[in-house]
Amino acid sequence: MSKPILSIDDLKLTFKIYGNQVDVLHGISLHIAHGEKVALVGESGSGKSVTARIILGLLQELTAARISGSLQFEGVDLEKLSRRDRRALRGTRMSMIFQDPTSSLNPVYPINTQFYDVLRRGNAKISVKDARMRALSLLEDVSIPEPERVLDSYSFQMSGGMNQRVMIAMALANEPSLLIADEPGTALDVTVQAQTLHLMRDLVERRGTSVLFISHNLGVVREFADRVYVIYRGRIVEQAPTRELFHNPGHAYTKALMAAVPRITGGGIPDLPADNKHFEDPMVDRFREDVQ
Amino acid sequence: MHLPHFLRVTRIIMSPVVQLLVKRLSISIIVLIGVSMLIFTIARIIPGDPARIALGPNATAEQVANLRDKLHLDEPIYIQYAKFVSDFAHGDLGISLYTNRPVTTDIAQFLPATLELVFVAGIFMIGFGIPLGILSARYRGRVADNIIRVVSLLGVSAPSFVWAVILMLLFAFFLPLFPIAGQISDTLPVPPRITGFLLIDSLLAGDFKVFASAAHHIVLPAFALALSGIGQAARLTRANMVETYDKPYIEMAQSYGFPEKRIANRYAFRPSLIPSLTIIGLDFAAMLGNAFLVEAVYAWPGLSRYGVQVILRKDLNAIVGTVLVISATFLVVNIIVDLLIAFINPRIRYAGRS
Numbered sequence: 001m002s003k004p005i006l007s008i009d010d011l012k013l014t015f016k017i018y019g020n021q022v023d024v025l026h027g028i029s030l031h032i033a034h035g036e037k038v039a040l041v042g043e044s045g046s047g048k049s050v051t052a053r054i055i056l057g058l059l060q061e062l063t064a065a066r067i068s069g070s071l072q073f074e075g076v077d078l079e080k081l082s083r084r085d086r087r088a089l090r091g092t093r094m095s096m097i098f099q100d101p102t103s104s105l106n107p108v109y110p111i112n113t114q115f116y117d118v119l120r121r122g123n124a125k126i127s128v129k130d131a132r133m134r135a136l137s138l139l140e141d142v143s144i145p146e147p148e149r150v151l152d153s154y155s156f157q158m159s160g161g162m163n164q165r166v167m168i169a170m171a172l173a174n175e176p177s178l179l180i181a182d183e184p185g186t187a188l189d190v191t192v193q194a195q196t197l198h199l200m201r202d203l204v205e206r207r208g209t210s211v212l213f214i215s216h217n218l219g220v221v222r223e224f225a226d227r228v229y230v231i232y233r234g235r236i237v238e239q240a241p242t243r244e245l246f247h248n249p250g251h252a253y254t255k256a257l258m259a260a261v262p263r264i265t266g267g268g269i270p271d272l273p274a275d276n277k278h279f280e281d282p283m284v285d286r287f288r289e290d291v292q
Numbered sequence: 293m294h295l296p297h298f299l300r301v302t303r304i305i306m307s308p309v310v311q312l313l314v315k316r317l318s319i320s321i322i323v324l325i326g327v328s329m330l331i332f333t334i335a336r337i338i339p340g341d342p343a344r345i346a347l348g349p350n351a352t353a354e355q356v357a358n359l360r361d362k363l364h365l366d367e368p369i370y371i372q373y374a375k376f377v378s379d380f381a382h383g384d385l386g387i388s389l390y391t392n393r394p395v396t397t398d399i400a401q402f403l404p405a406t407l408e409l410v411f412v413a414g415i416f417m418i419g420f421g422i423p424l425g426i427l428s429a430r431y432r433g434r435v436a437d438n439i440i441r442v443v444s445l446l447g448v449s450a451p452s453f454v455w456a457v458i459l460m461l462l463f464a465f466f467l468p469l470f471p472i473a474g475q476i477s478d479t480l481p482v483p484p485r486i487t488g489f490l491l492i493d494s495l496l497a498g499d500f501k502v503f504a505s506a507a508h509h510i511v512l513p514a515f516a517l518a519l520s521g522i523g524q525a526a527r528l529t530r531a532n533m534v535e536t537y538d539k540p541y542i543e544m545a546q547s548y549g550f551p552e553k554r555i556a557n558r559y560a561f562r563p564s565l566i567p568s569l570t571i572i573g574l575d576f577a578a579m580l581g582n583a584f585l586v587e588a589v590y591a592w593p594g595l596s597r598y599g600v601q602v603i604l605r606k607d608l609n610a611i612v613g614t615v616l617v618i619s620a621t622f623l624v625v626n627i628i629v630d631l632l633i634a635f636i637n638p639r640i641r642y643a644g645r646s
Binding site: 056058063087088089090091092095096098099100103104105106107108109110117118121154156157170 | 433539540541543544545546547548549550554558559562563566636637638639642
C-alpha cells in the first residue's frame with residue numbers, strides 16, 4: 001500500500017503543572033493509510049483526545065504541555081513546521097468533528113457565517129455568494145432537506161442530528177485528507193448517532209478521506225473502522241484489523257473492555273476492574289504484513 | 293409565509309423584541325412612580341424648613357408662613373403629592389427656590405452639559421475598556437494581560453473624583469495639555485442654543501473653533517469619569533471571554549485554523565459581550581451619579597452641580613425634579629442596553645418563534 005497519510009512514532013506527552021509532572025502519553029505509535037478508517041479506542045482519560053489535539057497542533061499552544069516523538073503528515077514532519085505553516089493545515093488538509101455538535105457551533109452566528117469562515121480556509125478569496133452556493137451543495141451532500149433554511153438558522157434552533165450533519169459538511173468542505181472524529185455524536189441519542197455515522201462513512205469512503213475515529217464505544221467502532229488501536233493509560237495495548245480484534249481479542253485489557261459492554265439482553269451492569277496487573281502487559285500487535 | 297395581512301401585523305407587534313420593549317417600558321413607569329413618591333417624601337422629612345432656608349435669617353415669621361402656604365407645606369403629604377402629580381401631568385415641576393425659575397427651565401439648561409459629559413465618558417468606557425479586555429483575554433497569562441489587569445484594577449479601585457483631581461494635576465497643571473476647568477474657552481462666543489449639547493450646537497453653527505475648544509475641555513473630566521468604567525469593562529470583558537475560550541465552539545474554530553484575531557474579535561467576543569453588556573449599562577448609568585463630583589472639580593456647568601446646590605438649600609421642587617430626570621435617564625439607558633442585548637443575542641430575538 002502507499003505511504004501512510006499520518007504516522008505517529010513514539011509520541012510522548014507530559015503536563016507540567018506547578019512543578020509536578022504528569023505523564024499522559026508514554027510513547028504511542030500509530031499510522032493511518034490513505035483512505036483508511038482507523039479507530040482509537042479506550043476509556044476516558046486514556047489519552048485519546050489529547051492525541052487528536054496533538055495531531056491538529058492545538059495542544060502545542062499550551063505552555064504546560066511537553067511533547068516529544070515524531071508526527072509525519074502527508075510525508076511532512078509536523079514538528080519541523082512553523083506555527084504558521086502548521087495552522088495552514090488545519091481546516092484544509094485535516095479537520096475535526098467534535099463530541100457535541102450543538103455546543104461546537106457558535107450560538108451567536110448563523111450557520112452561514114461559520115460556513116463562510118470554514119470555506120475561506122480552503123479558498124481565501126471566495127466571495128460570500130460563492131461560499132453560500134458551495135455551502136448549499138455541501139449541505140445537500142449530507143442529506144439536509146432544506147439547506148437554505150439551515151444556513152440561515154442558529155445552532156440552538158436545530159436538532160442535534162441536524163447540527164451533526166452541518167459539522168460533517170463543514171469538516172469535509174475543504175476536502176481534507178485526514179478527518180479526526182473525536183467521539184462523534186456521543187452527545188446524540190443512539191439512533192441519530194447511527195444515522196450520522198452511516199452518512200459520514202459513505203462520504204469519507206466516496207472521497208477516499210482517511211479517518212482517525214476516536215471512541216469508547218466498541219459497537220460503533222466495529223461498524224465504522226477498518227483497523228483498531230486500543231489505548232490504555234497512555235499506551236497502545238493492542239492493534240488489529242477490526243474483524244480480528246472482535247473475534248479474538250489478544251490483550252487482557254481489550255478482553256475486559258469487550259466484556260464491559262452492557263448487553264440489551266440483561267445481565268446487570270458489567271464490571272471493569274479499575275486495576276489489573278495484566279492491563280500493563282506488553283502490546284499485542286497483530287498488524288499483518290499482507291495488510292500493509 | 294402567506295399569512296393574511298392582519299396576522300402578519302400581529303406577528304410583528306408580538307415579536308419578542310417588541311414584547312421586551314413593552315415590558316421594560318411598563319416596568320420603568322412603575323419604577324419612576326415609586327421613585328417620585330420616595331424622593332417626594334424624603335425631601336419633606338429631612339430636617340430644616342425649606343421656606344426659612346430660602347428666605348434667609350432676616351425674614352419675618354409672617355413671610356415664612358406665606359411661603360409655606362404657597363408651597364402647600366402645611367397640608368398632609370398625600371395632598372401635596374396629589375398636587376405634584378396633577379402639576380406634573382401638565383409638564384410643571386414647580387418653581388425652584390434657589391434660582392426662582394421653573395424647575396423644568398433649570399433642568400433644560402443644565403441637563404445637556406451633564407449628558408454630554410456622561411456620553412463622552414461612555415464612549416471612552418466602551419472604546420477603551422472593551423478592546424483592552426479583548427486584548428487581555430487574547431494574550432491571557434502573558435505580559436500584556438498582566439499590565440492591562442493591573443491598570444484596570446487601579447481604575448476600578450479609586451473613585452472618579454480622585455481621578456478627576458489626579459488627572460487635573462498631571463495633565464492640566466504640571467503638564468498643561470488640557471484646560472483646567474470649564475466647558476469652553478472664555479474668549480469664544482457660545483453658539484446659538486439648539487440642542488443644548490455644546491459639541492453638537494457648535495457643529496450645527498459651523499463653528500469648528502468652538503467645537504475644538506469644547507472637545508478639548510471635555511477630555512479630562514470625561515476621562516476621569518470614565519476611568520472606573522474602563523477598568524470595569526476591561527475586567528468584565530476579559531473574565532467573560534476567558535470563560536468563553538473554554539467553550540467547544542472556540543476549540544472548533546481553532547481546529548479549523550481560523551485566525552486568532554478573528555476568533556478573539558468575533559467568535560469569543562460576541563458571546564461574551566452578552567453578560568458584560570448588562571453591567572456596562574449599569575456602569576454607564578452610575579456615571580450620572582459620579583458626575584456630581586467630577587463636575588464639582590472641573591466647574592462643569594451641568595445638572596449635577598445644580599443638584600448639589602438644591603439639596604444643600606432643601607429646594608423641594610428642584611430636588612424632586614433633578615432626581616426624577618436622573619432616574620429617567622438611568623431607565624432609558626437600561627432599556628437601550630436591553631435592546632442591544634436582544635440585537636446581539638439571537639436567542640432573545642428568536643425566542644418563541646418556530
